[in-house]
Amino acid sequence: MVAPFCEHCGRPQVRPTAYCAACRGGDKDALALVRVATVYTEPVRSAIRGLKYGAQPELAPLLARYLIAAAQQPPWPDILPMLDGVVPVPLHAKRLADRRYNQSGLLGRAFVEHFGLPLADSWLHRSRQTQSQVGLSAVERRQNVADAFQAGGEVAGKRLLLVDDVFTTGATLTACAQALKLAGAVEVYGLVLATPAPSGGTLPDDV
């Protein structure tokens, strides 16, 4: 990710400040730290859309290279050896059946194969089907995904890395981290493929 970015959530910023406006409030939520690999612009945007909506799972290993490159930068070389598992953000069973694969699961699989880490893709479930986040405001996105995820007792005492494809408001990633912490995870980190460039807070209309 091109500097400057928020030291907590990893979002790119227009001016260099330690924390973005959202993270400055003091409530740093359930995520210890989030980093974003790249900006949601071409050609990454088209590739992500092909992976998510174009039935092109073969794009996952290519896109995972951004995650792998990001995880070779500080602070990840210190964090990766402590991880007990890499948790892709899950899809609801219905959407998984429609799409036939979880795009974040495919990214996570390529990621763990590179680093020799355990893939923990059964430790977190989307227990409630949520409306698509497309077109929702930040507040609506938080409400939409609140309590949508559940984790089992196997995460107790674990240090985990959440992996997702796109990070906009962070509502989904935060809800996942809250579910993992509620089930006893000691530390939850996040690594996301792409986020919109800083542009006055508007959300892209297609993620």
Ligand SMILES: [Zn+2]
């Ligand atoms: Zn932030």
